[in-house]
Amino acid sequence: GLDYSTIQNDLDFYRTVGNKFEISPLDDFEFTPAHGYGVAVKLRAETEAYYAGGVRKLKKEDPHAVIDGFENAKLWAREQLGSVDVHATRAPVTNENMVGRELEIIASEQLVEEQDALVACHVLEHLEEDDFIYACHLAKKVGVVEVTVAPYGLSSTLYAACHDDPESDAIPFCHILSIHDTMFTSKDVSL
Numbered sequence: 001g002l003d004y005s006t007i008q009n010d011l012d013f014y015r016t017v018g019n020k021f022e023i024s025p026l027d028d029f030e031f032t033p034a035h036g037y038g039v040a041v042k043l044r045a046e047t048e049a050y051y052a053g054g055v056r057k058l059k060k061e062d063p064h065a066v067i068d069g070f071e072n073a074k075l076w077a078r079e080q081l082g083s084v085d086v087h088a089t090r091a092p093v094t095n096e097n098m099v100g101r102e103l104e105i106i107a108s109e110q111l112v113e114e115q116d117a118l119v120a121c122h123v124l125e126h127l128e129e130d131d132f133i134y135a136c137h138l139a140k141k142v143g144v145v146e147v148t149v150a151p152y153g154l155s156s157t158l159y160a161a162c163h164d165d166p167e168s169d170a171i172p173f174c175h176i177l178s179i180h181d182t183m184f185t186s187k188d189v190s191l
Helices: 040-051 070-081
Strands: 064-068 086-090 103-128 131-149 156-163 173-176 182-186
Touching: 040 064, 040 103, 040 131, 064 070, 064 103, 070 086, 070 103, 070 131, 070 182, 086 103, 103 156, 131 182
Parallel strands: none
Antiparallel strands: 064 131, 086 182, 103 131, 103 182, 131 156, 156 173
């Protein structure tokens, strides 16, 4: 996965009004590199090596891929979720720069209830004007929280993904999603 400065091991952190956090400039939260200037080529090569039995053999139930474009990511999500129709929840563009500021939560709402499985697609590079290269993976026991902050009085919306997979060795955690990161869920799930 990607490293986030916003990781919190308290699943209620981003649901609690008054909590404060900061997004590091190292997160690439608001900036997406131009095509060829990010890590897409490196991650694509690593993914292909995994499938070929290289560095680490992927489990069938834990697939991931580097995918060019939203429509291809949506098709991959449909395949992973076994669903003909999927719903995309894309992290919004904020109204102002959020990086390096103390951000206080002024409102919070569960946007996507915890799913048995969803596909998370993280933006790696610009592909075209409003399309991206994504690192996508199947995630289990994940929900999305809509978080409102207002560092200078004008509100902006952020999304936090909260992971709580009891079958995983990882400690439950939440993190702020970068702008344009997209979560795909089965369409029949109420949002």
